[in-house]
Amino acid sequence: xxxxxxxxxxxxxxxxxxxxxxxxxxxxxxxxLQWFRQDPGKGLTSLLLIQSSxxxxxxxxLNASLDxxxxxxxxxxxxxxxxxxxxxxxxxxxxxxxxIFGSGTRLSIRP
Amino acid sequence: xxxxSQTPKYLVTQMGNDKSIKCEQNLGHxxxxxxxxxxxxxxxxxxxxxxxxxxxxxxxxNRFSPKSPDKAHLNLHINSLELGDxxxxxxxxxPDRTSDTxxxxxxxxxxxx
Numbered sequence: 001x002x003x004x005x006x007x008x009x010x011x012x013x014x015x016x017x018x019x020x021x022x023x024x025x026x027x028x029x030x031x032x033l034q035w036f037r038q039d040p041g042k043g044l045t046s047l048l049l050i051q052s053s054x055x056x057x058x059x060x061x062l063n064a065s066l067d068x069x070x071x072x073x074x075x076x077x078x079x080x081x082x083x084x085x086x087x088x089x090x091x092x093x094x095x096x097x098x099x100i101f102g103s104g105t106r107l108s109i110r111p
Numbered sequence: 112x113x114x115x116s117q118t119p120k121y122l123v124t125q126m127g128n129d130k131s132i133k134c135e136q137n138l139g140h141x142x143x144x145x146x147x148x149x150x151x152x153x154x155x156x157x158x159x160x161x162x163x164x165x166x167x168x169x170x171x172x173n174r175f176s177p178k179s180p181d182k183a184h185l186n187l188h189i190n191s192l193e194l195g196d197x198x199x200x201x202x203x204x205x206p207d208r209t210s211d212t213x214x215x216x217x218x219x220x221x222x223x224x
Contacts, residue, residue, distance in 0.1 A: 044201065101154035
């Protein structure tokens with residue numbers, strides 16, 4: 001049974017810092033892994049999707065890595081901004097259409 | 112031009128009532144999903160439909176019944192609502208079943224009194 005864990009549960013950093021969010025999963029047989037952003041009271045926005053054959057994906061200041069063998073993914077945010085404050089969710093697709101989410105990391109960027 | 116829309120956004124109702132949440136996507140996707148996000152922010156998949164056919168049905172009470180009149184719509188009907196059904200319900204869609212990004216609706220906050 002796939003389990004997805006995100007650490008830390010909450011993170012607060014000053015503006016401008018680079019930071020890393022962590023995601024771990026127990027079953028390495030995955031189709032892909034996604035990172036989502038959730039703003040309070042709103043839906044989820046997909047940030048990056050990494051296929052199982054890929055090692056990383058980049059979009060702007062975001063870089064996500066995937067190490068299937070160790071069951072880990074990281075989301076790197078460069079030069080953080082207050083607008084980056086949100087909850088970040090990691091989701092693993094380990095069988096057709098079945099996505100397992102982590103509990104999220106609540107990120108707060110202090111101006 | 113909303114991609115995945117849900118109605119209503121908020122739903123407050125009494126225990127025992129029956130209610131429905133509607134979801135529509137205008138992306139031309141084949142697969143649609145319902146997720147439940149509980150008070151601890153865990154998102155769990157409930158159902159998945161591909162071209163109007165049920166492909167995932169997680170362990171949810173049979174009081175929950177999804178209905179897909181066409182591949183652009185996946186509605187969630189809940190009978191005999193209970194306090195524990197209070198949560199945010201998200202609808203999502205993806206081009207196909209396996210490897211694509213899912214696009215989420217804004218969520219429906221259900222409160223059962």
